[in-house]
Amino acid sequence: MSTEEQSSQYQSGGVRTGQQTYDRAWENGEVRIENLPDNEAQRTELQREQTLNTHADIEIDVQGLNFYYGKKQALFDVSLPIRNCQVTALIGPSGCGKSTFLRTLNRMNDLIPGTKVDGMAKFGEENIYAAKTDVVLLRQRIGMVFQKANPFPKSIFENVAYGLRVQGKSNRAIKEMVEKSLRGAALWDEVKDRLNTSALGLSGGQQQRLCIARALAVQPEVLLMDEPCSALDPIATLKIEELITELVKDYTIVIVTHNMQQAARVSHFTGFFLSGKLVEQGPTKDIFERPQKKETEDYISGRFG
Numbered sequence: 001m002s003t004e005e006q007s008s009q010y011q012s013g014g015v016r017t018g019q020q021t022y023d024r025a026w027e028n029g030e031v032r033i034e035n036l037p038d039n040e041a042q043r044t045e046l047q048r049e050q051t052l053n054t055h056a057d058i059e060i061d062v063q064g065l066n067f068y069y070g071k072k073q074a075l076f077d078v079s080l081p082i083r084n085c086q087v088t089a090l091i092g093p094s095g096c097g098k099s100t101f102l103r104t105l106n107r108m109n110d111l112i113p114g115t116k117v118d119g120m121a122k123f124g125e126e127n128i129y130a131a132k133t134d135v136v137l138l139r140q141r142i143g144m145v146f147q148k149a150n151p152f153p154k155s156i157f158e159n160v161a162y163g164l165r166v167q168g169k170s171n172r173a174i175k176e177m178v179e180k181s182l183r184g185a186a187l188w189d190e191v192k193d194r195l196n197t198s199a200l201g202l203s204g205g206q207q208q209r210l211c212i213a214r215a216l217a218v219q220p221e222v223l224l225m226d227e228p229c230s231a232l233d234p235i236a237t238l239k240i241e242e243l244i245t246e247l248v249k250d251y252t253i254v255i256v257t258h259n260m261q262q263a264a265r266v267s268h269f270t271g272f273f274l275s276g277k278l279v280e281q282g283p284t285k286d287i288f289e290r291p292q293k294k295e296t297e298d299y300i301s302g303r304f305g
């Protein structure tokens with residue numbers, strides 16, 4: 001089908017396939033990774049399908065979560081299992097509550113005055129939302145990477161060493177962990193000869209991988225990623241996606257993304273949010289190819305959002 005034919009089909013409201021939705025994104029000037037060498041996108045999607053484990057243990061079991069910014073309720077009765085060593089993507093239109101949900105998982109919203117949460121998020125024997133939860137320890141176990149890379153104005157080495165110094169680790173242990181974390185974040189080879197130079201001199205993609213290394217250094221069990229590629233070019237985006245595919249062998253990953261094709265490429269499970277409610281969740285392939293709810297189908301096929 002020609003581009004023109006596709007466009008007219010979109011305008012007439014016909015159902016789009018994921019590829020067509022992505023083609024439209026390309027026409028709109030958004031990222032298109034399929035054009036990169038070796039058809040990397042198809043490879044990662046295939047790898048994701050092969051590593052889907054619908055029986056994986058539930059690492060965080062969120063049940064009946066309600067969340068409020070002051071009087072405004074932002075999440076309504078959300079229940080979502082986050083599975084061990086799988087990537088869970090959170091998708092939905094702007095303002096639907098994806099980031100709010102993500103931030104409840106390591107209590108980042110506590111930093112915003114006037115917020116309130118009720119419900120349960122079972123993590124091991126703990127309820128993440130319980131008043132007695134040690135939030136510092138929680139954020140060490142559940143690390144976070146933000147939309148915009150936020151390295152400290154320090155050297156590359158000190159950025160990664162930061163959390164380890166706070167923990168009082170020995171210099172020798174710190175040196176080992178910094179190297180291990182930079183390797184884990186697929187950055188070591190690019191920076192090993194300039195560890196003492198400023199992190200701010202790195203490219204955007206390298207800075208984001210440095211932030212991932214910084215999160216890995218304190219040995220988390222879960223990594224939360226809030227649109228980690230939204231400020232990156234296609235090549236840097238591809239590197240982060242490849243990295244996610246590697247990291248998920250050892251870590252449970254939850255990623256917020258606006259980019260449905262990214263969700264399709266990297267995630268095993270997907271949750272679709274709309275107006276603060278989790279409309280549908282399940283294996284990514286099912287959500288994209290056989291959505292059960294009309295709202296999901298409309299969103300996936302690009303009718304809104």
Ligand SMILES: Nc1ncnc2c1ncn2[C@@H]1O[C@H](COP(=O)(O)OP(=O)(O)OP(=O)(O)O)[C@@H](O)[C@H]1O
Nearest residue numbers: 069072074092093094095096097098099100101112
């Ligand atoms: N600090 C805040 N104070 C008050 N309301 C907030 C705050 N942060 C978010 N909200 C509101 O909560 C709702 C959910 O926002 P959230 O950022 O979680 O959505 P999102 O799906 O991540 O959106 P986006 O894709 O645009 O980042 C929105 O109505 C938003 O305006």
